[in-house]
Amino acid sequence: MPAPITHTSRVSTWGVVFFPRPSTVPIEPSPRGDPFPIRRLDEIVLMLLTGAMPRSRVTAMRKVGVVPSSRAGSSSVRRWGVFPTHGVSFTQFLTSQYRTVAEHLGFSPSDVETLVTELSVALSPWGDHPIGSCPEVPSFVSADGFPAEMSISWRDRQPELRILFESLGEDATPAGCQRAGRALTERLADRPGVDLSRYHRVEDLFVSDDPRVNRPTIWHSLAWRPGESTRYKAYFNPQADSTDPVDVQDRMTEAMGRLGLERPWGWVRMWMPEMMDRGNEVEFAALDLTNSDRARVKVYFRITSRAWEDLNSVAALAAGHDSERAARVWRSLYHGQDKAEGEEPMVCLAFRRGSARPEEANLYFRLPENAVSDEDAAERTAVLMRQEGLDPRPYLSAINALAPQHPSTTTGLQDLLAFRTTSPDEPADIGMYLRFSVYDRPVEP
DSSP states (O other): OOOSOOOGGGGOOOOOOOOOOOOSSOOOOOTTOOSSOOOOHHHHHHHHHHTOSOHHHHHHHHHTTOOOOOOTTOOOOOOBOOOOOTTOBHHHHHHHHHHHHHHHTTOOHHHHHHHHHHHHHHHTTGGGSBOOSSOSSOOTTSTTOOSEEEEEEEETTEEEEEEEEEOOOSSSSHHHHHHHHHHHHHHGGGSTTOOOHHHHHHGGGSOOSSOOTTSOOSEEEEEEOTTSOOEEEEEEOTTSSOOOHHHHHHHHHHHHHHTTOHHHHHHHHTTHHHHHHTTEEEEEEEEESSOOTTOOEEEEEEETTOBHHHHHHHHTTSTTOOHHHHHHHHHHHHTTOSBOOSSOOEEEEEEOTTOSSOOEEEEEEEOBTTBSSHHHHHHHHHHHHHHTTOOOHHHHHHHHHHOSSOGGGOBSSEEEEEEEOSOTTSOOEEEEEEOOOOSSSOOOO
């Protein structure tokens, strides 16, 4: 969804963050009571913006999930809903959210229980640790350093529930996370349908003797849709040892050669000099952990200009991309703007053996900073779903159930809207990536 890469937009300033009502996970009350008298929210905002709030009270507000914006000259306030996780483990929190989404999507109770059990096993042993008030090892998965995100995808009008996460190591270091990720890959070998032969061909290209803080290590995702077995992917960091674009390209070229994808990658590599000139960066690579003929390698590009022209130029390298339909989605989501606000959009190109070029392009449109609230983001998404013949009601119900406060008062839960076309005569695949802000501030760059 240049060296060194810090992605300052990834850690964009947060302003007012509403402390949520208890939802699926309870939170214990403070033994000392409220740190400041209850005020109307607009009074608090005004005091923050005018500097009338005493420093001691601002400090207290940070502790309970309300932070003032530090953007110079900004008159706007960002409102990120923080989830209550006091005394809650990673597994408890994630399985609770997973269960909520699965139930609202209409999955059967038996399937939900099976999925929750499978997720719990995948998160072991680190998932039993308490989430805490700040990340011990900030993860690049989320802006606040939380190591997981969830997503919903509709393919052929059927919902699919997915979760991506970075395993945390026994020691609080990036190297520990990398070891934990590699160990999980090996544990997955006995899962139905999992094959690690392609993974083992390229793993050595994407591990580092000294992985950097707040950069990807070895990530995993699991995806399930009714009637199918759970599917797993591994995610790699092409910038593991060097952020130089030429080195990254060479590393990806070596990996694609080992995987028998020289031909479709060669099509993309031909355009890489122009892409690098435009500032489009190779950010991640992902590998289906199966040996099926349809197994993919996915390469993710960050579009640093945030411009539709650059986003579309990368997506157009895929055979199945429909620029006209994608442009309509851009105009609808961003109300006709040529550039998106906030964090950069992304494009993912999917490669399969036997193809002359990438088969598909998934476009990832950012919603925070572009939609005024999670309610607005959900409504924009619902419009697109109806256009593609999808019933948005289960999705809207899930968002209302997940949101830590009413969606009209927060933003950030719905982070990325994914759009992919495979044929002019078929409905597009649509996805939504959900970010759970559990810490009250973003990771510093």
